[in-house]
Amino acid sequence: MAQPILEMRDITKKFPGVTALSDVNLVVHRSEIHAICGENGAGKSTLMKVLSGVHPHGSYEGEIVFEGNPVEFSNIRQSEAAGIVIIHQELALIPELSIAENIFLGNETASGGVINWDEANHRAIELLARVGLRENPLTPVKHLGIGKQQLVEIAKALSKEVKLLILDEPTAALNDDDSQHLLDLLKGLQGKGITSIMISHKLNEIARVADEITIIRDGKTIETLDVTAGDVDEDRIIRGMVGRDLEHRFPDHTPDIGEVMFEIKDWTVMHPLDHHREVIRKANLKVRAGEIVGIAGLMGAGRTELARSIFGRSYGSRNEGTLILNGKELTLSTVTAAIDAGIAYVSEDRKGLGLNLLDDIKTSISSAALGKLVKGLTVDERKEVLVAEGYRKSLNIKAPSVTVGVSKLSGGNQQKVVLSKWMYTDPQLLILDEPTRGIDVGAKFEIYGIIQELARTGRGVLVISSELPELLGLCDRIYTLAEGVITREFDRSEATQESLMRYMTVDAR
């Protein structure tokens, strides 16, 4: 095996309250394709941000050796100058600019501030040929499909004399043909001496193209598998990704499950902008009274889109399928209608969709059911305070008073405020999207307790989570979702992390 081009030694990165990476080691050899695998939140992207200087030197511990020399990048420009280029999951292209303009953005061929477009376009044609993209360099990027845009990103990386190319979920948004082309291209670049690091959830692709695989779990390096030595298949990778004890503890809970109270049939949701793209395809799902039902799926599988399409069609353009709540078929076309019908949705994006950060605790709690507080012309502020105080007490929201601004609360307490807000609407069905994201362990335990007790009062709960142990510990039944399709339904007794992961990564279409 060739010499290492990159060594990251004992990398530790801490954020306030969270250790994202602890003593991570990564060795990448020259001219190989090195895959990094791990669950959502395992620390893969953070590690790449450390490498590329997004998290500057000094903000982490440990050392990075690139091409035999210790390096200390304090921004992306420095890492790019050294030949390390990262292509993010969200493409960084500017739709209105041409291919050539995008390729040389920030790296323009200029003399005295004036760009030499002849030369730039000429070089662009060469670069496009190298990535196998036959397009006029003057074409605006917005006219290209996502697969071709990905190739433009790679051409842009090549223009920077890249030695180490990092791709974060490069095929997540691509169809099979485009994925195939991209992977072939990576193999081709490998032949020309370019080393790649690839982060991906698509285990079949990884098993096919990668030379080595490093598995990261909970911010730690678990193992590095040598694919070329053989015997590495998807099952082997999954075992590495999930193989841990259930370290999260869950409150004791005896489910008391009743009749089916919520159901969707043949639920299809179209992308809001692309009316022909099925984000969710023919989903069937049931929730019984008193039941906690999980949805397991990787990022991009359509979990949030499914939830929001149920919640008053707050996502998607054309919806098809039927929605039945308490035996009645309903058409819920607005959020207000969904709330009135008894559906609540706790968003994964607490600060963006869940809370108005300018509000205090009491106005946040009352905001989704303000109608219940109307007295004559005005909001009954006295009752509002009592309601908020009631929830502060019963949910143990840690704040000196209900007039404290929600922006000053910790994540766990913010989430309790959001839960209070939705509990006060008296929902029949609660959809909880990543209910414990960014929350410390103690508060997680409390929130699990709240969720279980909501179920105990006969409500139906639908939990979406990236953390499989959380779903396994909390849910009575779990659906797996892959590429917008419900791939399987598991009973609590039959589900394991491995079996869930298998159906989350299955090729569903």
Next chain:
Amino acid sequence: MNGLLSMLRGNVRQYGMIIALAAIVILFQITTDGVLLKPINVSNLVVQNAQILILAIGMVIVIVARHIDLSVGSVAAFVGAVCAILMTKHDVPWFLAVVLCLMLGAAIGAWHGFWVAHVGIPAFIVTLSSMLLFRGLTLVVLEGATVGGLPEDFKKIGNGFLPEVGPDTGLHNLTMIIAVLVIAALVFLEFRKRAAAKKYNFEVLPFGLFILKLAVLGVVIFYFSYLLAQARGLPIVGLILFALIAIYTFIMNKTVFGRHVYAVGGNVEAATMSGVNTKRTDFLVMTNMGLLAGLAGLVTTARLTAANPKAGVNFELDAIAASFIGGAAVTGGVGTVIGAIIGGLVMGVLNNGMSLNGVSIDWQQAIKGLVLLFAVAFDVWNKKRTAGGGGAGAEAYESTAPPPDELADEIAAMEHDLPGTEALPQDRTTT
């Protein structure tokens, strides 16, 4: 001691613009040798700035809802022009003309609301269009000329004063009576608010400071009324203005609609996901601005005793400046009616004081521009400073303060009605 200091810091921020206004008043009182606070000048201050203050009330609501309205000057001119034409050319009785024109203003606002809320065009564009549209239509309606000869009763809206009643005391009796009633009502409301806050264990001003605040407020209102009463009494437009301040403060603080305006401005996505009808809120906010622009147009026309094609030029800029000086945030969600009024008064007193000092109109404009910038810069700086240390989420509270004792029973009674908590064990402890 530390408590008092942090308290003062918090209050400096809250009352920053009031203090600035007081400083400006004192400054000009000195430089004009006391002319600024002469009764007749105070009376003029109110009459001359009323239309801007009326517009500022509507504007701050628009800004809280994260929009802007550039058309209010043109709309005011247009509504004033239509009113003048109705009364002079078509012999419509003045009160009927006023009602029709207020409806016209609201209809123009609804036009804006339609484009902003339902079509989704930025308010900046919609109202920029109307700024041109209604300036043009004003010229069309007036045929380019000034239309005067308005009914006497109508002109009183802009120039009139409350009638004199009772014995001759050398003061305007009705004005003083109103002042006493207003002060009494304020003291009552403030005490009630404080009692409620204390009951809920909310932070309240120490009693001494609370009394001081009330005393200062009372003295200012009383002295202001006393000055007005020495001149011609409370102008009718002043009465309209005070009524609007009270009504809109009530709407913004106490009603569901007010809550929705702040919610939409603070985070429109979160508001939508909480079931707020954001389109309706946006529509009503713009409609209301049209209504108030119409009213401002009537007041201006009445004060100038004629409809003028050039009336209302730059009104929108003064109203927007007043809102921002008064603490509204460009990003929406933040701002108060009373803040916008104070911002408007800062501008009005600056204008008046500089005129009295013989500062030319060009320099006045330049100075006002800088005042706007520095006022907002001060606010930004102050927010950064008080936010301090660590940023969002830094302040994680370690424990739950117990609910106030007096409320314990009521909360316990309440909990049976709180959805979702039925099965929760009582008195959960921290894990």
